[in-house]
Amino acid sequence: MMINDFPHSAEQRKAFEKYMENGGGWLGFHVAAYNDRSTNWPWFVNFLGGAVFNRNSWPPLPAKLVIDDNKHPVTKALPATFIAPLNEWYQWKPSPRDNKKVKVLASLSIDNYPLGLKDILPDGDTPVVWTNTDYRMIYLNMGHGDNIFSDATQNKLIIDAFRWVTANDKKGDPFKK
Numbered sequence: 730m731m732i733n734d735f736p737h738s739a740e741q742r743k744a745f746e747k748y749m750e751n752g753g754g755w756l757g758f759h760v761a762a763y764n765d766r767s768t769n770w771p772w773f774v775n776f777l778g779g780a781v782f783n784r785n786s787w788p789p790l791p792a793k794l795v796i797d798d799n800k801h802p803v804t805k806a807l808p809a810t811f812i813a814p815l816n817e818w819y820q821w822k823p824s825p826r827d828n829k830k831v832k833v834l835a836s837l838s839i840d841n842y843p844l845g846l847k848d849i850l851p852d853g854d855t856p857v858v859w860t861n862t863d864y865r866m867i868y869l870n871m872g873h874g875d876n877i878f879s880d881a882t883q884n885k886l887i888i889d890a891f892r893w894v895t896a897n898d899k900k901g902d903p904f905k906k
Contacts, residue, residue: 746772797856801832
């Protein structure tokens with residue numbers, strides 16, 4: 730689990746790559762997925778489904794999320810939409826949705842746009858929870874500030890993501906009996 734941070738040194742990066750390539754699980758929050766032109770870690774960009782940080786909203790604001798896949802174990806118990814607590818929201822370029830190996834689980838609703846006061850997301854496709862199907866990984870854009878655990882629906886999403894990432898069965902569904 731990476732909460733608002735990521736491997737920085739070459740040694741840390743290699744260890745993380747080895748862990749994930751050998752079946753490890755990863756639950757990353759907010760800055761854990763940050764990468765830009767200066768990151769110089771092609772494996773990580775591929776791991777995220779080709780997504781590179783493009784722009785963000787500021788200051789942190791609540792936002793309406795839409796569940797893109799209501800059949801995935803991580804999102805199947807969630808309502809079709811919910812209001813997520815205060816967060817700085819990221820957009821990626823290209824959109825993770827453009828990669829056939831990525832399964833987008835939740836996105837910002839278009840009802841939010843424009844989103845922000847200083848830094849504004851004017852429009853666009855904004856996945857906020859996804860998995861790269863080549864790995865047992867979930868990225869959640871949530872995680873900025875003290876409000877991440879202040880909403881029961883978002884807590885359910887986080888708990889179910891954790892359960893899915895740490896499941897031992899081949900299909901990755903800890904909810905099946």
